[in-house]
Amino acid sequence: MSTYKTQGIIIKRNNFLEASLILDIWTKDYGKVEAVARSARKVKGKLKGHLELFLDTELILARGKNIDTITSSLTVESFSDLRNNLEFSFGAYYILELVDKMTIEGHQDERIFYLLKEVLLFLDDIAMVETRQCLVSTTAILFFQTNLLNLTGFSPELSKCVLCGKPIKAGKNYFSFSMGGVVGSECGLVETRLIASLQSQQISDNTIKLLRLFQFKGGNIKEYNSHLNKCFEIIKKLKVDEKLVLDSVFLMNKFIEFNVERKIRGVDFLRGV
Template identity: 30%
Template sequence: MMRLYKTDALVLRVRDFSEADRIVTLYTYSRGKVQAIAKGSRKTKSRKRGAVQPFTYGNFLLYQGRSLDTITQCEPKESFSHLREDLVKLAYSTYLTELVDGFTAEGEPNEQVFLLLLTTFYLLLKDNPGLLVRAFELKLLNILGYCPQLESCVHCHGPVAGNAAKVRFSSRLGGVLCDKCSGHDPFATTIQMGSLKTMQQLLKWDIRRLQVLKVPEERQQEIAAILRHYIDERIERKLKSTVFLDTVLQ
């Protein structure tokens, strides 16, 4: 097995390791999530310094180690510096990377996750961040097998009344409930039918087409709250980045 390998990657997270080094969490195209050490990257004149900034997209040459891989070379393709310079986009981007980090295990490659995150970073430079992030959440959950049931009742699998103004959504059971089954989760949340239809659109549509979708702010907030609770249930912990995101958006 070749211990030296080359792959495109996105920087999910960076933390200081010593006076000169950093530990970098990468999401790679060919190997999924990887933990690697970037030796000397804290030094001002280090060539690696710019390449291991959060959100950076680049081509990395790594040496596979027992517990940590080592970044030997890195060529940035896109720094996404604008995502770090704008406070709102920084908060959203940090949330996206923590979401990917939290839902994926090391050494499990998934090209769809990589391409979804990369595409979303590019779109964040210009599009409505809130709606884009809602689509990202749903698509990531779908790719990884955690997507909520949105088309039919999660309990009986029957149709959800299309003429109803509201339905119930159960984070615990994993989707919408019809009227007959709404009592199976007393903590299920009421959701407007319009919000449910928007969630269905966000899941199905190409994420690059979202700029043509006009969604009222109140509906966006309802979808955000539903997905926040659903994700917390699935990941079984509170994401740290949501505190920063909520503070910025206040």
């Protein structure tokens, strides 16, 4: 049987048969992989505790006809502070759900592995710090949304009007879900009926500015890692109203749901429902 080794973060975990698990893992080398872990729920199973959600783990897998099998798993990073913080855990579950629903098996992109890992590390780092915790973690989630959109080919257009191509100016602008970006105030005024049919809503100048901060315009893994570091510095220092960030998170969530044609359930936890 041929085996392969890789590192990955567990993004989905379902019970299977009596004592086994089916897992989706975002791996560094192969993108999203679905695999079975036999007997992983047995009390003395050697995989027990090494296959929890959002663990970063080093894996050995055996190739199978229908599905690969995990034969070994060694935890690289458990993000324990993040795991012990209930509110932050909801944020982590939300970003796992985004990765799960916005990507398909066979989609390989090392940058997504680093995005996921670095955001989890960032949340883990600040999970025990009291000050500005909510604002910083919500901003990290917004950053994650915009970057996953960028890396999966759904980048929203934020600089030019999606109808006429003219640069977006401050004013009464709209965000169109179906056109994938901002409709400028001039087009919005003329085309009020069109605006209604474009599935859009008004977008504030501050939201546009905030979303533009994190946009990744493309580049290799090295360029992406420096973009990640730059964005984390911005997130830590950002002085904005938390409501603005939350509104932006909900707007991007709606845009994601529109693109993947699925509901993202984890957003309800961010709303505090």
